[in-house]
Amino acid sequence: MNKLIITKEKSQNILYAIFALVILYTVYEVSMRKKHLAQNFAFTIGKVYKYSGYGGNEDFLVFKYYVNNIEFIGNKRRDYEMDSPLKKFYKIKYSKVKPEISEMYLTEEITDSSKIVKAGF
Structure with missing residues (x-):
């Protein structure tokens, strides 16, 4: 039987990845908002x-x-x-x-x- 083992280091890496994705998404949304208001x-x-x-x-x-x-x-x-x-x-x-x-x-x-x-x- 295979067990999924998540070490503390792996869980921190997952949290860092999620945090980075949230930051990237926020930057993207802000830039798109500015673009929409600058054009048309x-x-x-x-x-x-x-x-x-x-x-x-x-x-x-x-x-x-x-x-x-x-x-x-x-x-x-x-x-x-x-x-x-x-x-x-x-x-x-x-x-x-x-x-x-x-x-x-x-x-x-x-x-x-x-x-x-x-x-x-």
């Missing part, structure tokens, strides 16, 4: 509607926006030096190829109600 992009308006985070922290802003009448959700790290952006509208850059990829510009608040309505709100 468009702008719309999004609304910050809540804070989120882990362990009771609210380190992220959650925003929604519409592309072709489909709602998308995005998030952005919160800037604590800024006044509360909740329930406010901001400029959103999104990928035309993958509209779920986006970034919000907190320095560009939108207050024109006709533009907000046209954006789907």
Whole structure:
């Protein structure tokens, strides 16, 4: 009967390999996100509607926006030096190829109600 024996050294090597794969995947995803936003992009308006985070922290802003009448959700790290952006509208850059990829510009608040309505709100 063959028994599978995993030594401490083998298990560490497996963990290192998994860790390396996670790092490589993360780098790939970040580079693809940047590529999608650098090429073939468009702008719309999004609304910050809540804070989120882990362990009771609210380190992220959650925003929604519409592309072709489909709602998308995005998030952005919160800037604590800024006044509360909740329930406010901001400029959103999104990928035309993958509209779920986006970034919000907190320095560009939108207050024109006709533009907000046209954006789907």
